[in-house]
Amino acid sequence: xxxxxxxxxxxxxxxxxxxASGATIGAVLADLERQYPGIRFRxxxxxxxxxxxxxxFVNGAATFDLARPLRPTDEVQIVQALSGG
Amino acid sequence: MASNSKxxxxxxxxxxxxxxxxxxxxxxxxxxxxxxxxxxxxLFHGDxxxxxxxxxxxxxxxxxxxxxxxxxxxxxTLLAAAKTGHLGPTVFxxxxxxxxxKEAARPPAFAxxxxxxxxxxxxxxxxxxxxxxxxxxxxYAGTSPQGLFRSADGGVSWEPFSSVxxxxxxxxxxxxxxxxxxxGPKLHSIIVDPRDPAHLYFAMSSGGVHESVDGGRSFSTLxxxxxxxxxxxxxxxTFHDPHxxxxxxxxxDRLYQQNHCGIYRLDRPSTEWLRIGxxxxxxxxxxxxxxxxxxxxxxxxxxxxxxxxxxxxRTSPQGEPAAYVTRNGGKTWQRLDAGLPSSQAxxxxxxxxxxxxxxxxxxxxFGTTSGELWMSRDEGARWACIAQHLxxxxxxxxxxxx
Numbered sequence: 363x364x365x366x367x368x369x370x371x372x373x374x375x376x377x378x379x380x381x382a383s384g385a386t387i388g389a390v391l392a393d394l395e396r397q398y399p400g401i402r403f404r405x406x407x408x409x410x411x412x413x414x415x416x417x418x419f420v421n422g423a424a425t426f427d428l429a430r431p432l433r434p435t436d437e438v439q440i441v442q443a444l445s446g447g
Numbered sequence: 448m449a450s451n452s453k454x455x456x457x458x459x460x461x462x463x464x465x466x467x468x469x470x471x472x473x474x475x476x477x478x479x480x481x482x483x484x485x486x487x488x489x490l491f492h493g494d495x496x497x498x499x500x501x502x503x504x505x506x507x508x509x510x511x512x513x514x515x516x517x518x519x520x521x522x523x524t525l526l527a528a529a530k531t532g533h534l535g536p537t538v539f540x541x542x543x544x545x546x547x548x549k550e551a552a553r554p555p556a557f558a559x560x561x562x563x564x565x566x567x568x569x570x571x572x573x574x575x576x577x578x579x580x581x582x583x584x585x586x587y588a589g590t591s592p593q594g595l596f597r598s599a600d601g602g603v604s605w606e607p608f609s610s611v612x613x614x615x616x617x618x619x620x621x622x623x624x625x626x627x628x629x630x631g632p633k634l635h636s637i638i639v640d641p642r643d644p645a646h647l648y649f650a651m652s653s654g655g656v657h658e659s660v661d662g663g664r665s666f667s668t669l670x671x672x673x674x675x676x677x678x679x680x681x682x683x684x685t686f687h688d689p690h691x692x693x694x695x696x697x698x699x700d701r702l703y704q705q706n707h708c709g710i711y712r713l714d715r716p717s718t719e720w721l722r723i724g725x726x727x728x729x730x731x732x733x734x735x736x737x738x739x740x741x742x743x744x745x746x747x748x749x750x751x752x753x754x755x756x757x758x759x760x761r762t763s764p765q766g767e768p769a770a771y772v773t774r775n776g777g778k779t780w781q782r783l784d785a786g787l788p789s790s791q792a793x794x795x796x797x798x799x800x801x802x803x804x805x806x807x808x809x810x811x812x813f814g815t816t817s818g819e820l821w822m823s824r825d826e827g828a829r830w831a832c833i834a835q836h837l838x839x840x841x842x843x844x845x846x847x848x849x
Contacts, residue, residue: 370534400550404534407568408556415533442533 486838579644589634723777814840
């Protein structure tokens with residue numbers, strides 16, 4: 363499926379949209395890590411929690427659950443919430 | 448991740464100084480000043496006389512770089528502890544003096560907590576210490592919140608010390624995030640005894656000073672004689688706030704410490720710290736963050752006092768910045784402010800933002816919270832500004848290139 367990568371993580375992917383596969387958000391992140399080593403830890407901490415300013419959307423709807431099921435036709439958007447200075 | 452923008456290198460000159468001592472020969476080794484800031488990192492390459500400086504940077508523009516260190520064992524490997532305001536923490540590694548960078552395969556991260564228990568996450572790697580000369584690929588890292596980590600492969604992958612990070616007693620001493628400093632509680636001042644790779648020290652803000660003689664399998668506390676804030680119990684390690692601990696290379700049995708509550712010296716095998724900051728001028732006090740030891744003279748130490756009164760302004764006292772030096776192990780102190788602003792200068796230095804080179808006379812370097820990089824070619828007798836308008840400076844280290 364198509365995954366939108368936020369600007370701060372494009373140093374890993376070199377493009378805004380990438381292809382990744384997986385039956386859940388967590389599986390898609392694992393596939394992204396396989397393709398772009400290091401990218402997952404920038405978004406997900408060592409306790410498998412989403413980092414404070416990283417948001418995940420599936421077809422435009424926010425999700426906070428790494429186990430959220432996905433269909434191959436879904437589109438995942440990863441967004442960096444803006445905050446701070 | 449590769450990150451680097453090469454820009455024309457401005458040259459700046461540090462004004463000539465008149466040394467208080469007779470001129471001695473200066474080694475040909477060039478000084479490299481490594482500057483870590485809230486918005487990226489810079490390398491300043493000095494000439495053989497330490498008079499002109501070529502700026503190389505920014506590296507990792509926009510990243511919060513807490514520490515940048517060159518491996519003294521190979522003279523070319525750089526490690527940078529970085530994160531951004533939004534992304535998780537990582538460590539970048541360069542083996543060509545910063546021309547290219549590669550991210551650590553496994554940056555410092557705590558062990559996964561058992562199901563149902565709240566686990567900790569590294570917010571940022573704060574401190575980097577190269578390992579012992581006999582262990583060429585070993586590095587140590589300290590994090591916020593407090594964690595101790597080791598790499599055995601030159602900084603590519605990092606393993607947690609469960610003897611500290613997961614120990615219930617240590618976790619209690621670390622306190623909560625609310626007990627920590629404004630940027631988060633930190634493990635710092637990781638020191639490897641140059642005579643023995645298994646002899647380690649580290650400090651925690653908060654959480655006290657600790658020592659291991661078995662390579663980190665076990666640690667014991669080393670806080671006797673240290674004061675804590677009035678009204679708190681010094682027997683509780685949570686209330687101990689060492690800011691910066693340094694070991695004297697010329698006498699590894701001697702350590703100095705800048706603490707939240709004063710300046711101290713410890714001469715091993717004693718385990719009792721002696722408050723030597725009592726001899727500082729009362730108007731200035733003995734609060735601050737950085738402390739620099741002389742590489743060849745264990746009686747000589749520099750500090751940079753900070754206003755730790757009332758609400759802890761964390762500025763220079765009275766807006767008049769100055770370093771202080773003792774040349775007799777803390778019996779007396781002299782003010783060193785020639786060349787520094789004489790008034791209305793409200794910056795100060797963070798704990799990693801002051802260091803020395805090994806030339807003779809020795810060079811001193813510091814970076815300010817206001818983004819200025821200063822140096823002295825004569826052990827602090829006179830200061831000159833190398834660079835202005837950098838982001839807030841978090842750490843300044845030197846390396847010497849052949």
